[in-house]
């Protein structure tokens with residue numbers, strides 16, 4: 276018997292209860308959410324010559340070559356261009372540079388790409404340059420051209436639109452070609468972009484991925500989170516000032532946390548816009564002087580990172596009359612972003628010294644509180660030197676049973692200490708061929724989440740991690756959303772996040788369960804009287820349950836029931852994206868009814884009460 280005391284509430288459920296951590300891992304940004312489909316657009320990746328992801332393409336007997344070239348650079352930030360040298364290239368012949376994208380280039384019918392690149396040419400080049408997206412076999416899906424190249428660098432823009440009959444495919448390439456221009460010419464290219472469909476006109480957020488994130492109704496985005504904030508060495512931390520402003524002025528950096536080049540075309544403003552466009556608030560992570568190789572910034576060198584963090588907070592929240600607020604406005608976003616939480620560092624328990632407690636946290640804490648007393652500070656490990664408003668707990672386990680045991684982790688926990696953010700969690704049971712987890716893992720996470728909500732007075736929020744993964748190249752075994760160049764899918768864990776995020780009230784109501792059923796549950800209600808009863812059944816049997824709703828003047832005769840169930844070892848994939856997805860039905864309800872919670876399921880019953 277499950278009793279839901281709808282007439283009483285225990286604790287409020289805050290606006291941050293469910294959120295996302297976002298970092299560039301598994302090509303989440305570079306080749307993922309960043310909608311530029313051109314890889315190695317600034318020719319720096321791996322310092323390869325010719326630039327990696329680029330190849331010479333010829334046709335009709337044309338000939339030529341491509342190479343990396345540092346002579347006559349675009350600017351100080353981007354000094355390596357692609358040089359296309361045209362050999363034989365008469366009428367009907369083709370010589371160009373092809374980019375293979377991020378494991379292909381996604382094509383769909385009637386789809387437009389905003390193309391931009393910088394180019395210059397040898398004197399007398401008459402052009403034009405032909406720009407195409409075409410299959411790897413050469414079938415052209417979209418074509419356009421630009422003209423007017425001179426000997427100095429200029430920015431060129433055009434659009435490419437695929438035909439109505441273009442196939443849904445990723446085996447495509449992006450080509451810039453000098454067709455039939457005559458022999459002996461040279462063309463240089465740099466900062467090449469082809470921006471595919473975006474969620475909103477601003478932000479460059481790949482439409483399908485941002486849609487999936489938004490559909491979970493998140494309250495916060497922890498940005499930029501994880502190891503990506505730190506980098507393996509100081510030079511490769513998330514140096515936010517290098518990630519704002521015109522993309523051609525961004526030097527990029529080696530993402531040595533996860534092993535690939537980042538152009539930083541997805542910069543701080545994009546992270547903030549991700550939160551904004553999802554209807555959420557950013558939770559800002561600031562670099563705190565510790566990197567993944569174990570190097571600790573000495574105390575007498577820390578001030579520069581304190582200043583960097585203060586400037587960053589000003590960029591996020593400052594009015595346009597402030598130095599960095601004005602920069603944000605110049606970057607296209609005059610309105611300040613809301614900000615309530617700032618996290619100092621990431622997983623600083625890996626620092627074997629006491630530096631976080633001794634001076635790194637205190638220096639940042641004191642400076643931030645002095646200038647922004649309204650901000651809540653999140654510590655990444657316990658400190659005694661200063662107060663902790665919030666502490667960030669992380670939980671990963673590849674065993675669903677062990678993970679589900681965390682469901683009671685915060686029941687009875689100390690209420691006199693800091694609040695808790697569960698900044699990262701997840702069951703890590705992905706495979707070598709599928710970087711997303713099983714339904715069984717998702718149900719264990721759901722069980723844990725019932726505990727987070729029951730303890731919402733202590734746990735301000737939680738984020739499954741990581742959020743995004745390329746299915747063609749990943750560094751973390753289990754992720755929420757998988758994608759390739761053209762498609763994406765949510766894992767069972769994704770649907771658990773969505774069910775919790777869209778099926779929760781603003782206060783917890785007490786529940787009791789009798790009968791030794793093995794269910795895990797939480798109930799919440801809105802001020803309008805909607806009651807959400809969330810029940811996780813991790814067992815292999817249906818559990819027939821008497822649901823009694825007490826304390827309400829009336830309980831509506833119909834309930835909406837959303838259920839996620841299936842093979843506990845099942846998972847979703849690019850080729851089978853909906854193997855395990857929730858279904859929504861209605862059923863009869865009232866103050867007392869029987870519900871059969873299916874084996875291996877999570878169920879949200881939405882009741883109406885007065």
Ligand code: AHR
Pocket residue numbers: 298300500501502503621622699740741751
């Ligand atoms: O989420 C993947 C990684 O796990 C994060 O980058 C890091 O904070 C944690 O160790």
